Amino acid sequence: MLSSGRVLAAGADDDVQCAVDGWTDVVAIAAGGAHTLGVGADGCVLAAGRNDHGQCDVGQWSLRSISTPG
Structure with missing residues (x-):
């Protein structure tokens, strides 16, 4: 993630998980x-990647932050 809030991605992209070109004003990513998930400055959730079970259907979500197990 760049300081401007724009997101860049790299990788195999087999499931289109790197399709983040239009993401802006992002404050957190996982x-x-x-999959790739992002949280916009306004709390909107963005998702890219495998969606065979609706797991990227996040249009109604609004969060403050996200995290991954680690």
């Missing part, structure tokens, strides 16, 4: 093998 990425895994098949």
